[in-house]
Amino acid sequence: MSHEFYMQRCFQLASFGEGLVAPNPLVGAVLVHKGEIVSEGFHHQFGGPHAEVAALQNMHDTELLKKSVLYVNLEPCSHFGKTPPCTDLIIEKQIGLVVISNQDPFPQVNGSGIQKLKAAGIEVITGILDQEGKFLNRRFFNFHKVRKPWIILKWAQTNDGFIAPLPENKHERVALISNSESRTLVHHWRSQESAILIGMNTLVSDNPFLNSRMVNGKNPVKIVLGNHRQLPADLNIFQDKNTPVLIYNFSVTEKNENAEWIKLEKNDQVLENLLHDLYNRGLNSLIVEGGTITLSSFINTGLWNEARVFTASHKSGSGIKAPDLPHGKEIRNQVIDTDRLMCLINPENYN
CATH class of the missing domain: 3.40.140.10 (Cytidine Deaminase, domain 2)
Structure with missing residues (x-):
């Protein structure tokens, strides 16, 4: 051998x-x-x-x-x-x-x-x-070389490229895009990463748990990015007291029983500064599961290493368009029941 x-x-x-x-x-x-x-x-x-x-x-x-x-x-x-x-x-x-x-x-x-x-x-x-x-x-x-977490972008889109219903059709959010097998895989991924990030809009509109409840694994640190606002204490992300919640905003730095609020300067270095803070906290990987605005902010600044995109078999006809990822290099393409999963890397951030 x-x-x-x-x-x-x-x-x-x-x-x-x-x-x-x-x-x-x-x-x-x-x-x-x-x-x-x-x-x-x-x-x-x-x-x-x-x-x-x-x-x-x-x-x-x-x-x-x-x-x-x-x-x-x-x-x-x-x-x-x-x-x-x-x-x-x-x-x-x-x-x-x-x-x-x-x-x-x-x-x-x-x-x-x-x-x-x-x-x-x-x-x-x-x-x-x-x-x-x-x-x-x-x-x-x-x-250790770049002094940032490894950043994984993840989203699911319909066959015609929509990531979510339009705001005026918010009631349609109950219709999940990906199938149960794909969602279980996502929970497995979450259990492998140090942290998970969404935007404030996704937090308020979807009230996600951001945990790994569908598999037997650890929960990632939960991160929210967006403008400061009063958040109900009964939001799902606050219910697990064993998993830290970090809320990066542009107004306050404080800590309460539910979360730690970290103030960022609102400039073109917002994501860089956020990632620097995550590095200082010893978090070496981050999976981004936000909406199009949050995902596009990482894409447009080149701050991503991998992308994992599920495409469903059904079409929606309208909605919020999924992000555009022009420079990704495909490394995996597979069918998961009714979905297709494509995994890409950013060749500019991988060597």
Whole structure:
């Protein structure tokens, strides 16, 4: 078997940590002896053991361990954080060869783990499936290199390109555009991301929950952007007291039992300043589910990384047009029951 084969297994293992380890990266590790995987592990939760540690601790034959190759998709850490350095355990276990996909961009690592292993006489191979590894950990890489959350735009549109009824037909909002299978998938996505954002108009008109209730997963931090206004305490987003609600507005900074209000200056840097604040809060990904105005504000400023668009089979004939996304590069196109899902990336914000 090739290095790529075992690295693919690392990716598979790493993905089990989606929605559980942020702001840490997704990491999987396997130990291979004479072409056979003899142990494996992945990072289960933030603050928990790292993937390499799990794989090494699952292997009890110390002599076999010394003859094994360690595969891991991200450079082992070399610093004390919430756990001791993984490099120390690798050196202690006398692993002879470590194969890595990506160097860790985190400033406290950033090549030092690789150098520490080499200084201990361990052979290190890097760059295996490098691009695939970076895409798997795109939120983590973007967070540390660009210092912003990874931004995912999501909306559903009718077959003739409408995202919602016209304001004078507000009663039609009960007619959902996407099917139940698509909506369940969206709740799964929400459980994987750090935060979810809508505009004030969507909050007031739709009264959404912004949670992951259709799947077994965590709820994202709930974010609203728009002009300050008095909001009823019985809005759905306020009912879960365990999930923070951040309301970015242009008037007040205050905090009450329902939400934290953060004042932004009303200028052309509104979104940049909002994203900077989310970065400072350690939120490394954001799914935007607002209406056309909110979505278009991210598109027009180039502040997006991915877009996930559901197109239903039915037409509405009229309504509010869905956003225009002229520069997206399609990476996925699939049918989900009666809907079609298209996923795109912004090539200007991905490398």
